[in-house]
Amino acid sequence: MNRIRARLSTLSAPATGFVSQPEPRTIGSFARGRQISAGNFLFAGYLVEAPDTAIWDLPMPDHAFEEELHGFTWIDDLAAVGDGAANLRMRTWTHAWITRFGRGTGPGWTPDLTGRRLIRWIHHAIVLLNAQGGSSSQAFFRSLAQQTNFLAHRWTAASPGLSRFEALTGLIYAGISLEGMDRHLSPAVKALGRECISQIDEQGGIPTRNPEELMEVFTLLSWAAAALRETGHAPGVAHLAALERIAPALRALRHADGGLARFHGGGRGIEGRLDQALAASGIKGGRREGLAMGFYRLGHGRTSVLVDAASPPVRDASAQGHASTLAFELTSGRRPLVVNCGSGRTFGEKWRRAGRATPSHSTLAIEGYSSARLGVAGVIDGRMAELLVDAPRDVRIEPRNSDLSSGLIAGHDGYLATHGLTHVRQLYLSFDGRGVHGEDVLATVEKSDERQFDRALDGLELKGVRFKLRFHLHPDVDAELDMGGTAVSMALKSGEIWVFRHSGDAKLTLEPSVYLERGRLAPRATRQIVLSAVAVDYATRISWTLAKAQDTPDTIRDLEREDMMLVD
Secondary structure (H helix, E strand, C coil): CHHHHHHHHHHCCCCCCECCCCCCCCCCCHHHHHHHHCCEEEECCEEEECCCCCHHHCCCCCHHHHHHHHHCCHHHHHHHHCCHHHHHHHHHHHHHHHHHHCCCCCCCCCHHHHHHHHHHHHHCHHHHHCCCCHHHHHHHHHHHHHHHHHHHHHHHHCCCCHHHHHHHHHHHHHHHHECCCHHHHHHHHHHHHHHHHHHCCCCCCCCCCCHHHHHHHHHHHHHHHHHHHHCCCCCCHHHHHHHHHHHHHHHHCECCCCCECCCCCCCCCCCCHHHHHHHHHCCCCCCCCCEECCEEEEEECCEEEEEECCCCCCHHHHCCCCCCCCCEEEEECCEEEEECCCCCHHHCHHHHHHHHCHHHCCCEEECCCCCCEEEEEEEECCEEEEEEECCCCCEEEEEEECCCEEEEEEEEEEEHHHHCEEEEEEEEEECCCCEEEEEEEEECCCHHHHHHHHHHHHHCCCCCEEEEEEEEECCCCEEEEEHHHCEEEEECCCCCEEEEEEECCCEEEEEEEEECCCCCCCCEEEEEEEEEEEECCCEEEEEEEEEECCCCCCCCCCCCCCCCCCCC
16 A cells, blocks of 8 residues: 555645755764765665665665665765765765655655655755756655655554654654645644654653653654744644653653663664753753653662663564563663663564563573563564563562662562562662662562472472573673672773672673674674572572772763774
8 A cells, every 4th residue: 555655646746845944953973974975884784885886776685774775864974974975975865766766666665764754855955955957856846745645645554653753743844844735734733643642651651662762752753843833833732742741751761871771672872862852842850750661760979770660562562572571771970881682673583582582681580481472473564573472460669768779679470470480679779879789589479379389390300490690781891700700890991890799599600792782783792790590499589789899989080982983
C-alpha cells in the first residue's frame, strides 16, 4: 500500500514555493560530515569507502544501511561542515534522489522515512535550492508535494510511537511551509494530539521504555511546537501537555555526564541533542522524583546511578526491549564506569539478541537464563521482530534513605516460575557520591516457591543453582585485580580511582566483555567484574561495594578529550 500510494501521489498538484520556512533545528556531527565528504559512508554499522561515488550508487550492504540513506539525516552532518564541497554534495545527492526515486520507487517510501526526509529537506531548503535552475527547483517542490500527499494518506500505517511521531511532524512541517499544503495542517495537528494522549503516559514515559527514543519523541514535539508558534499557529493542548510531562522524565534519565541511560535498545543519545531540545522547549524545572519511565535515579556529588526498576516493555513495544530488570549504570563526572553492553542491532542479528539478554547487563543472572525470554514474533514497521515473553511482572521498589546515603530496595519475579527464586537488590549511594553499597539476594518467598526451588535442585542433582553478578565496565576504564585477587581497582581517564570489593561466598573474576555502540564498525572490547556463586539454600546473599579510593579527591579537573573519530 505504501508503494501504491507513493505512485498515486505523483498525480498531486505541485507546491509552488515556501509560505514560510522553519529554522534548521537538527544537530549534525562535524566529524561524520567530514567522513561523508571524504567518501567514508558509515551507516547501520557498515562502512563503505567510495570517495568518488554518489551516495545512491553505493553498494548497499544491508537494508538498514539503505534505509538510513533514504531518511536523509546525513544532510545534518554535511550541514555541520558547511563548506562548499559539503553543500554541493547535499544539493547533488538530494536532486539525484528526486530523479531516481521521486516517482514512488525505492525503499524510502515509508511514513517514518518520508517524515524524517521532509523535515530535513525543509530545514536545509536554502542550501538545497541554491544556484539551482528553474527545472530543478520545480522538481524539488513537486517532490515535496508528492511526499506530503503520501504522508497525509499513510501516516496511520506507521507503528505507534517514534515512527508515527516522525510521520506527523513531517506532515506538520509541510502544512506550515509549502504553498497549497495548508489543508493538511489541521488534521495533522489533531492527530499529533491524539498520539500524545495515547503514547505518552502520566509520568512522561512511552511504552518502549527506551530513553533515547523518548528523547527523539520529545525533540520532534519541540520542533513541531516551535514551528507552529513561529507561523502563528497554536500547538494543541495535548501536544503541550506531553512536552510538560516528558521534560522532567528526561532530566531524570540523564547521567552526570549528560548522556542517557542505555536501556531497551537506546544509546546515550547524540551529543547536544537533549540539551538543545530541553532549552528550546522552554520547560524549566527539575527532574522527576521517584520512578521516571520505570527507572530510578540516585545522584549525589559527581556520581549518578540509574536503575531499571520496572517490568520490561510488553507486546509490540518489546521489539527492542531488554531483559534488564534491576540492572544499573554508574557515571562519575564525565566518565561512565559501570554500563550495560547496549543495543547490538547495528552489528547484526546475533549481537542484537546477545545485547538483549540479562548477562549483557549489570545485574544478576541465573546461569543459562535471562529474567525475560525472547519468544513470539511480531511485525513492527513491516519487519519481523522477536518480542519478550515470560518477563517479570511483579517488580517492587521501595526508596530507602539514611543519614549517610539514599537508595532503594527492589525485587522481581523473573526466576520464580523456573527456579522458585526472587531476585532482591539493594543499592545505596552515599551523599558525597564517593561510594555505592549493594546487596543482591536470591530467595524463596512462599512455601510454593520452596517446593519449586527444591524441584530445580533435584534437576541439578543437588549441585545448586549457579548464578553470576556482572558489572560491565566502560571501555575507557582501566581495570585490574588487586589485593591478592580480592578487589578490583579501576582507573578512569579523569584520574579517579574506584575500587570494587565484595563479601559472601562468591568467586571474583575480571573477564572480557563488549560495549555495543552505534557509529562504530564493531563492538568495542572491554571488561566486566563477575561474582560467581551457587544458591543451595532458600536465601543466598552477596554484598559488594564500589568506592573511590581514599586518595581520590572529590573534584577533579577532567580535561581528557574524547576521540572525535567515529570509526575504530
